[in-house]
Amino acid sequence: MTFDDDSPVRVRSLSRAFKGTAALVDVSLDIPRGCVFGLVGLNGAGKTTLIRHLIGSMKALHGSVQVLGQDPTIRPERLLAKIGYMSEEDSLPKWMRISDLIGFCRSVYPTWSDDYCGELCEMFDLSPDAKLKSLSKGGRARAALLAAIAHRPELLILDEPSSGLDPIARADILEAIIRTVADEGRTVLFSSHLLDEIDRVCDHIALIHDGVLLESIPAASLPERYTECFYRTDSSSARPPEIPGSFGAIGDASEWSVLIDTRNEASPSTTTSIESGAARWELVRRQPATVHRWFAGRVQRQPTAAASPQTEGMQHV
Numbered sequence: 644m645t646f647d648d649d650s651p652v653r654v655r656s657l658s659r660a661f662k663g664t665a666a667l668v669d670v671s672l673d674i675p676r677g678c679v680f681g682l683v684g685l686n687g688a689g690k691t692t693l694i695r696h697l698i699g700s701m702k703a704l705h706g707s708v709q710v711l712g713q714d715p716t717i718r719p720e721r722l723l724a725k726i727g728y729m730s731e732e733d734s735l736p737k738w739m740r741i742s743d744l745i746g747f748c749r750s751v752y753p754t755w756s757d758d759y760c761g762e763l764c765e766m767f768d769l770s771p772d773a774k775l776k777s778l779s780k781g782g783r784a785r786a787a788l789l790a791a792i793a794h795r796p797e798l799l800i801l802d803e804p805s806s807g808l809d810p811i812a813r814a815d816i817l818e819a820i821i822r823t824v825a826d827e828g829r830t831v832l833f834s835s836h837l838l839d840e841i842d843r844v845c846d847h848i849a850l851i852h853d854g855v856l857l858e859s860i861p862a863a864s865l866p867e868r869y870t871e872c873f874y875r876t877d878s879s880s881a882r883p884p885e886i887p888g889s890f891g892a893i894g895d896a897s898e899w900s901v902l903i904d905t906r907n908e909a910s911p912s913t914t915t916s917i918e919s920g921a922a923r924w925e926l927v928r929r930q931p932a933t934v935h936r937w938f939a940g941r942v943q944r945q946p947t948a949a950a951s952p953q954t955e956g957m958q959h960v
């Protein structure tokens with residue numbers, strides 16, 4: 644992606660290790676203004692570590708981080724007033740009532756809007772008198788979302804916000820909020836394991852794996868860029884056909900699926916029949932890669948059955 648001076652988030656060559664184990668490795672990225680930026684990766688990939696650098700709870704020891712034009716660890720209160728942040732943890736103080744939470748946020752955020760807060764309470768079905776400890780996990784997640792957005796932050800950072808929300812709340816509330824924030828020209832960084840959700844709401848998707856930013860791509864260009872090709876052979880093969888520029892092979896004896904990067908000059912554009920590994924392979928089908936298939940190919944894991952039924956139960960090499 645191109646680097647933009649006006650980006651609300653700019654990370655350059657950020658590395659971090661914990662007790663000698665790398666959690667982030669030379670990560671550089673820009674998040675464009677007004678973008679819904681999805682961050683995906685397996686458990687332990689480094690998503691939260693990256694986010695903790697953005698909100699100033701970790702100082703960049705190697706590399707640099709700029710959020711809304713400032714180092715998040717220098718005068719963090721100035722930055723945090725302009726950011727909305729919701730973590731995956733259920734961390735709101737349980738003794739508070741919703742009204743206490745609102746009073747606290749009002750005192751912290753100069754741009755807090757009581758009118759907007761009232762609208763959100765109605766939308767989220769939150770009564771000001773309710774005690775946080777009496778709410779369900781989903782209710783507390785909605786309260787945390789309220790606290791993160793009612794000051795209309797310039798940058799909204801959501802780290803696995805869906806974990807406490809049921810599917811209806813995710814679709815009706817979270818996705819609506821994310822789109823509203825972006826439509827108003829503000830920016831959203833959204834980390835999630837839920838690839839369907841990422842696919843529906845994000846303009847841009849970044850994939851982090853073992854601390855390395857493997858790819859950062861506009862969501863709309865992903866299916867154009869990557870094609871899933873299915874090859875079949877009459878004989879059985881423990882290996883996929885060797886196709887230059889392909890990756891993420893999944894298969895089972897006589898049929899293998901590979902991903903082709905159409906921008907890789909080594910990739911064939913229209914190979915329908917090839918000799919490889921003493922077998923003859925025919926291209927039986929090709930289709931734009933789904934986000935699930937791209938993700939699985941990149942991190943070398945099986946895609947979910949729902950995302951790619953053709954490859955269910957097959958072996959990954």
Ligand SMILES: Nc1ncnc2c1ncn2[C@@H]1O[C@H](COP(=O)(O)OP(=O)(O)OP(=O)(O)O)[C@@H](O)[C@H]1O
Nearest residue numbers: 661662665666684685686687688689690691692693
């Ligand atoms: N404070 C810490 N001390 C030691 N190791 C840590 C610490 N924080 C993170 N790690 C390690 O750094 C790596 C990245 O963790 P991180 O929480 O950033 O991943 P993640 O992508 O957010 O994972 P998940 O999706 O499970 O939340 C992991 O190996 C994790 O165990």
